[in-house]
Amino acid sequence: MIxxxxxxxxxxxxxxxxxxxxxxALGAFGLRPGIDFTGGTAMTLRFEPQVDQxxxxxxxxxxxxxxxxxxxxxxxxxxxxMKLLTVDEREAIMAGLESKLGAELTVLDYNTVSPxxxxxxxxxxxxxxxxxxxxxxxxxxxxxxRMPSPFKWGACAIIALVHNILIVAGLFALLxxxxxxEIDALFITGLLTIVGYTINNTxxxxxxxxxxxAKGISPDLGITVNCSxxxxxxxxxxxxxxxxxxxxxxxxxxxxxxxxxxxxxFVGLLIGTYSSxxxxxxxxxxxxxxxxxxxxxxxxxxxxxx
Numbered sequence: 001m002i003x004x005x006x007x008x009x010x011x012x013x014x015x016x017x018x019x020x021x022x023x024x025a026l027g028a029f030g031l032r033p034g035i036d037f038t039g040g041t042a043m044t045l046r047f048e049p050q051v052d053q054x055x056x057x058x059x060x061x062x063x064x065x066x067x068x069x070x071x072x073x074x075x076x077x078x079x080x081x082m083k084l085l086t087v088d089e090r091e092a093i094m095a096g097l098e099s100k101l102g103a104e105l106t107v108l109d110y111n112t113v114s115p116x117x118x119x120x121x122x123x124x125x126x127x128x129x130x131x132x133x134x135x136x137x138x139x140x141x142x143x144x145x146r147m148p149s150p151f152k153w154g155a156c157a158i159i160a161l162v163h164n165i166l167i168v169a170g171l172f173a174l175l176x177x178x179x180x181x182e183i184d185a186l187f188i189t190g191l192l193t194i195v196g197y198t199i200n201n202t203x204x205x206x207x208x209x210x211x212x213x214a215k216g217i218s219p220d221l222g223i224t225v226n227c228s229x230x231x232x233x234x235x236x237x238x239x240x241x242x243x244x245x246x247x248x249x250x251x252x253x254x255x256x257x258x259x260x261x262x263x264x265x266f267v268g269l270l271i272g273t274y275s276s277x278x279x280x281x282x283x284x285x286x287x288x289x290x291x292x293x294x295x296x297x298x299x300x301x302x303x304x305x306x
Contacts (some may be wrong), residue, residue, distance in 0.1 A: 005222040008282030022170020030178030034184035037122040041085040044109035047079045051101045059100045074256035087195045156284045157202045190264030201276035209270040225281045240273040246302040
């Protein structure tokens with residue numbers, strides 16, 4: 001049997017390092033908002049024959065707002081984000097691109113958002129994440145109300161959840177800084193999906209812990225948690241792998257418009273599976289034993305050893 005609980009300080013150390021990197025990235029760079037949160041126009045363009053990205057940018061600079069356009073290439077397509085365009089401005093740009101680049105242009109996707117709607121979208125996105133987290137905390141506390149200190153169970157699940165969201169957000173802060181990746185409404189949708197998936201995995205583990213405590217496997221919570229994690233390990237890994245196979249296929253072969261949404265899901269599900277097994281349950285043991293001082297001491301020792 002794997003000693004999950006005995007090695008929990010190493011798991012906590014790995015998560016702490018990832019969280020520190022994520023927090024520093026968010027503090028230094030922040031998330032780069034897309035048009036869903038700032039307003040503007042996004043277009044997915046395909047040229048036949050293919051054109052050079054530098055040539056595309058040169059042509060766009062001839063139009064108002066084109067010099068500030070963000071251009072990303074994915075395979076044969078270009079994702080172009082720029083200021084809010086009217087219908088006439090859009091048609092003029094499309095005609096200019098075809099004539100100046102000497103290529104047939106196909107608009108695969110077109111999306112426009114006004115600044116007012118973008119502001120409201122940002123506010124609603126923040127509220128959605130906050131509401132989901134609070135609802136999950138209350139749900140778990142109620143579901144495990146017959147266990148000692150049910151609030152601790154809910155809090156441990158939410159800590160694991162925040163751990164996942166912060167790491168994913170930190171990754172996208174780095175991608176925004178070095179790759180120009182912007183976040184949009186699909187990014188928030190991906191985070192909410194991670195919230196649901198992580199809580200589902202965590203509840204499965206916690207439910208097995210509750211069953212094993214009722215069976216009286218051991219008066220030691222650490223042993224009970226360890227047995228429960230061992231019993232749910234195969235189920236959690238198999239469920240995650242089948243889901244990740246589908247997501248990986250979409251990540252490799254999906255279109256550019258959903259590429260970063262799928263990346264959020266892929267990374268989030270990996271981290272969510274990890275936190276459900278190696279963070280939530282072991283953290284509950286640490287809290288029950290009131291080992292916070294010992295935990296900090298062991299984290300420092302593990303850090304020096306690493």
